[in-house]
Amino acid sequence: MDWYRQTVEGLEVFFRVTPKSSRDAIEGLEMSADGKTRLKARIRAVPEDGKANKAICELVARSAGVSKSSVKLTSGTTSRNKVVLISCDEGEVAIVVAKLFGKSG
Incomplete structure (x- = not known):
């Protein structure tokens, strides 16, 4: 799939984020x-002072079942297109992908 990529550090996930939404999902x-495929996410936070970036990391951590400290934004701090790195072992990648994709259905 091209909405995520496994790296030596864990899993990079590509998002298209809509801030100021009515819910986090x-x-x-x-x-x-x-032509790129991304996971679509909505967050309630406004895109100012890093609030939306923090909110997307929290949503990803909650959805993937990992700690907040395992999730960091690596690209897209001022864009709707964001790359989030989830630190996890190679054996956990499939589980994390399934949890994230399961939250999108």
């Missing part, structure tokens, strides 16, 4: 104009 896959 991962809603499924979305293909963007550039």
Whole structure:
């Protein structure tokens, strides 16, 4: 799948984030104009002072069943297209992917 990539540090997940939403949720896959597939996420936080970035990391941690300290934003601090790194072992990658994708259905 091209909405995530396994790295030596864990799992990179590509998101398209909509801030100022009525709820926090991962809603499924979305293909963007550039042809890339991303997980679509909605968050209630506003995109100011890093609030939306913090909220997406918290949503990912909660959805993936990992600690907040295991999740960090690696790209897209000022963009709706974000890359989130989830620190996990190679054996945990499939479980984390299933949890994230399961939250999107």
